[in-house]
Every structure is written in structure tokens, then in C-alpha cells.
Amino acid sequence: MQITRQADYALRAIIFLSRLEENEKAATSLIAEDQKIPPSFLAKIISQLSLAGLIHTSRGARGGVSLAKPTNEISVLDVVEAIDGPIFLNECTKISSSCPFLDSCPLLEVWREARTDLVDKLSSTTFSHHNIMPAQIK
Numbered sequence: 001m002q003i004t005r006q007a008d009y010a011l012r013a014i015i016f017l018s019r020l021e022e023n024e025k026a027a028t029s030l031i032a033e034d035q036k037i038p039p040s041f042l043a044k045i046i047s048q049l050s051l052a053g054l055i056h057t058s059r060g061a062r063g064g065v066s067l068a069k070p071t072n073e074i075s076v077l078d079v080v081e082a083i084d085g086p087i088f089l090n091e092c093t094k095i096s097s098s099c100p101f102l103d104s105c106p107l108l109e110v111w112r113e114a115r116t117d118l119v120d121k122l123s124s125t126t127f128s129h130h131n132i133m134p135a136q137i138k
Contacts (some may be wrong), residue, residue, distance in 0.1 A: 007083040009037045010045045014079050017055065018071045018127040024063030045083065052082035072127075077122035087122070089115045 012035040021028060028046060032039040044063060049055045057070045067074065080087065088094040090111045092102065099105065 003080055004084050007044060007080045009035070009041060010049060010079050010083045011076065012037060013042065013045060013049070013065075014054065014067070014074060014127055017065060017067050018074075020066065023066065025058070025062075025066045027064050032066065048081070048082055049138070051079070054078060054082060061105050072126045072128035075123045076110070076125045076127075077119060081120060088121055094123065 004030075013031050016031050016035050017026060021083075028042055029039060031037065032042045037045075046057060047056065050057050053068055055072055056066050058064060077087070086094075092099040092105065092108055093111045094117045099108075102108065
């Protein structure tokens with residue numbers, strides 16, 4: 001199991017933006033260059049992050065991209081789900097009635113607990129400097 005390349009790029013873009021001063025904007029070309037994200041791919045990601053309410057975009061000479069919320073209000077889960085949708089480890093954790101073995105499956109609780117643990121960890125990890133430090137970011 002692995003997040004998509006697009007979600008990884010989105011996380012990198014948010015990391016970049018989280019390092020800016022409050023109300024500072026960055027050009028997408030600068031984000032793409034700094035984070036090694038193909039510019040055409042970043043344009044789609046920026047659009048999805050904007051639709052999710054995580055970033056603001058503005059055009060023109062003084063335009064750019066900035067965070068729409070404080071860094072402590074944006075979680076890793078917010079970004080991943082904005083790009084990839086809700087996290088599910090198995091179909092039975094998504095739509096429990098779709099599995100014919102629902103009543104007798106010995107792994108059902110394992111999948112549910114693992115999903116809960118993962119979602120809890122990602123939702124409690126924010127982009128504030130107290131939560132994700134630059135040294136932890138590669």
C-alpha cells in the first residue's frame with residue numbers, strides 16, 4: 001500500500017508553503033523547482049488543494065499560492081484525502097455489507113483497527129513547526 005505520487009507532491013507543496021511567512025505567497029514555478037515537482041502536475045494538484053480549501057490562489061503580478069489555514073489546522077490526512085480521497089485498507093472497511101464473509105472474517109477487526117490507527121496518526125500530524133520539523137522532511 002502506498003499513497004499516490006500526486007499525494008506525495010501535494011504534501012511537498014504544503015510543506016513548502018508552511019515554511020513561508022504569514023500572508024506570504026509563492027509562485028507555483030518556485031514551488032515546482034524547489035520541491036522537484038513537474039510544473040504541469042503541480043497545476044492540477046494546486047487546483048485540488050484549492051477546491052479542498054487548503055490553499056488560496058491568486059493570479060497576476062502579485063499573485064501566487066498561500067495556505068488558507070494556519071499550519072496547525074492542516075493535517076497530513078487533509079492533504080492526502082484532498083488528492084486521493086478517503087483512506088481505506090480493504091473494501092470491508094469501506095462498505096462492510098459488500099463482503100460475504102463479514103460475520104465470520106477473522107481479519108475484519110485487524111483491518112478496521114489498522115485503518116483507525118493510520119487515520120488517527122495522519123489527522124494528528126499537522127504542518128506546524130511543532131509537528132513536522134524541517135529536519136524530518138526529505
